[in-house]
Amino acid sequence: MVTGDVAPAIRIANLSKFFGDLTAIDDVTIDIPTGEFLVIVGPSGCGKTTLLRILAGLDQPSVGAFTVSTPKELGRPENSMVFQGDSLFPWMTVWDNAAYGLRMRGAPAAQIKEVVGHYLDRIGLTRFAKSYPHELSGGMRQRVSIARAFANDPEILLMDEPFSALDAQNKLLLQEELLRIWEEHKKTVVFITHSVDEAVILGDRIMIMTAQPGRVKMLLRVPFGRPRNVMELARDAQFGNLVHDIWMQLREEVDRARSQNEMNG
Amino acid sequence: MSQVASVIPQAKPWTLNRRSRERIISFLSPIALLLLWEVLARLGILDTRFFPAPSQILSTLLTMMTSGELLDDTLISMTRLAVGFLVGGIPALIIGVVMGLNSTLRAMIDPLIAATYPIPKSSILPLALLVLGLGEASKIFMVAIGVFYPIAMNSMAGVREINRVYLDVGHNFKAGRWDVFRTIALPGAMPMIMTGVKLGVGMGLVLIAIAEMVGAKSGLGYLIWNAWETFAVDQMYVGLFVIALIGFALTLILNELEKILVPWKP
Ligand SMILES: Nc1ncnc2c1ncn2[C@@H]1O[C@H](COP(=O)(O)OP(=O)(O)O)[C@@H](O)[C@H]1O
Numbered sequence: 001m002v003t004g005d006v007a008p009a010i011r012i013a014n015l016s017k018f019f020g021d022l023t024a025i026d027d028v029t030i031d032i033p034t035g036e037f038l039v040i041v042g043p044s045g046c047g048k049t050t051l052l053r054i055l056a057g058l059d060q061p062s063v064g065a066f067t068v069s070t071p072k073e074l075g076r077p078e079n080s081m082v083f084q085g086d087s088l089f090p091w092m093t094v095w096d097n098a099a100y101g102l103r104m105r106g107a108p109a110a111q112i113k114e115v116v117g118h119y120l121d122r123i124g125l126t127r128f129a130k131s132y133p134h135e136l137s138g139g140m141r142q143r144v145s146i147a148r149a150f151a152n153d154p155e156i157l158l159m160d161e162p163f164s165a166l167d168a169q170n171k172l173l174l175q176e177e178l179l180r181i182w183e184e185h186k187k188t189v190v191f192i193t194h195s196v197d198e199a200v201i202l203g204d205r206i207m208i209m210t211a212q213p214g215r216v217k218m219l220l221r222v223p224f225g226r227p228r229n230v231m232e233l234a235r236d237a238q239f240g241n242l243v244h245d246i247w248m249q250l251r252e253e254v255d256r257a258r259s260q261n262e263m264n265g
Numbered sequence: 266m267s268q269v270a271s272v273i274p275q276a277k278p279w280t281l282n283r284r285s286r287e288r289i290i291s292f293l294s295p296i297a298l299l300l301l302w303e304v305l306a307r308l309g310i311l312d313t314r315f316f317p318a319p320s321q322i323l324s325t326l327l328t329m330m331t332s333g334e335l336l337d338d339t340l341i342s343m344t345r346l347a348v349g350f351l352v353g354g355i356p357a358l359i360i361g362v363v364m365g366l367n368s369t370l371r372a373m374i375d376p377l378i379a380a381t382y383p384i385p386k387s388s389i390l391p392l393a394l395l396v397l398g399l400g401e402a403s404k405i406f407m408v409a410i411g412v413f414y415p416i417a418m419n420s421m422a423g424v425r426e427i428n429r430v431y432l433d434v435g436h437n438f439k440a441g442r443w444d445v446f447r448t449i450a451l452p453g454a455m456p457m458i459m460t461g462v463k464l465g466v467g468m469g470l471v472l473i474a475i476a477e478m479v480g481a482k483s484g485l486g487y488l489i490w491n492a493w494e495t496f497a498v499d500q501m502y503v504g505l506f507v508i509a510l511i512g513f514a515l516t517l518i519l520n521e522l523e524k525i526l527v528p529w530k531p
């Protein structure tokens with residue numbers, strides 16, 4: 001699928017994950033090229049988080065394997081994850097949260113100061129550097145989680161529904177912000193969402209997953225260039241068509257997930 | 266009435282807001298009780314052999330302070346309390362947090378703690394005296410044992426209640442074992458650790474008083490016990506008063522410490 005001399009950043013081969021009798025992920029195979037923004041959509045419970053946790057090294061695959069081949073620069077981490085839901089340390093200030101990754105890998109103080117300062121500036125929270133998470137709104141906290149992952153300067157960013165808890169306006173602003181920050185370095189991103197609009201706005205490619213057990217149902221390329229203007233994009237007729245097509249695919253799976261739930265419950 | 270005064274309604278003391286009124290009331294009620302006690306004692310309605318007048322207790326307090334014996338006993342008790350707190354509290358904190366993080370160690374140590382916890386700590390005193398003798402060691406041991414349980418148990422519970430996602434974050438950001446302890450387990454459990462510390466200090470205060478009554482020739486517990494033996498009832502009250510004062514001061518100090526150590530609690 002991917003041609004050219006660049007080795008894919010992530011190569012997932014026939015990967016499955018079982019929890020007891022439950023098959024969460026079933027035989028997923030995909031190559032993710034370096035620098036790609038891949039979005040995974042699928043009904044809830046289809047194994048998206050599980051797949052991301054495996055890529056992050058927080059869980060092990062039951063069958064199959066994945067390899068990550070990135071230019072191993074000295075001291076740079078392989079991946080950083082933006083977790084689903086609130087995951088900022090409540091006992092650390094915004095600054096300390098954002099600096100966490102760099103501190104854990106013993107970066108020099110001057111570098112920490114520069115990098116963390118840069119990303120807090122980018123997310124517009126410099127004024128809140130000394131605040132604790134409970135003093136921030138949900139949208140602000142989510143921005144700090146993103147800054148925490150970016151500041152760690154990983155080869156690969158893993159993002160698990162980072163915007164799903166936000167209201168529509170905040171979501172739009174953060175999508176724009178994320179794209180702006182991402183344009184700086186064009187890191188490889190694996191981004192999970194259950195919002196089809198979001199998938200099309202952000203992604204280079206979209207992987208649609210089936211309801212449980214999670215398989216790859218379809219892979220689509222998003223035809224829009226970069227940099228993207230989120231507002232302009234929404235007016236594009238092609239955007240509407242693509243969203244519609246993906247919805248039709250997804251809808252089958254959502255319906256299937258629903259009838260599964262009714263049978264079980 | 267002058268015009269100026271009548272246009273400033275706030276000047277009336279009876280329109281204080283509810284909070285300051287409550288504060289004044291809670292300040293006045295013990296004073297009223299002391300006054301009542303004083304009056305009843307002087308009228309001979311209270312038996313002053315058992316309930317000497319507050320003024321009498323105060324004058325005994327002043328005499329004991331000027332002679333230096335009260336200060337000595339207080340310092341000795343507080344030193345024992347402090348040393349016992351560290352001897353019991355530091356291992357309790359480490360063991361508790363490690364038990365919270367490691368299920369194997371928890372399976373090993375938890376039954377020991379659960380089995381020994383119900384033993385009333387004061388009932389170990391004879392054994393402590395037997396093994397450790399009448400010196401400082403037995404007093405410090407008693408305080409330490411009282412401090413140990415609440416801190417160990419609360420530290421463990423505090424760590425176990427930390428949301429798993431924070432450990433995942435630590436793992437993902439390559440935090441080592443020591444980093445996880447230092448940046449996640451300890452601060453995450455700190456609110457409950459502080460609860461344990463407060464309970465432990467209260468327990469330590471109880472146990473130091475008891476330990477000094479039986480096996481000591483110094484300290485506030487000894488002072489109270491000695492007062493009973495010599496029937497110096499007003500001295501007994503002075504001892505009780507100083508212990509209460511220490512307990513009160515420690516509560517205030519620990520509340521301040523909590524604000525410093527847990528600045529992130531809303
Ligand atoms: N640690 C686990 N133990 C058992 N079952 C799990 C575990 N983690 C996830 N699952 C199950 O695996 C399935 C996929 O979960 P998840 O990856 O969280 O889905 P998604 O993120 O797509 O909503 C769900 O049915 C979930 O209940």
Ligand SMILES: [Mg+2]
Binds near residue numbers: 084
């Ligand atoms: Mg999920």
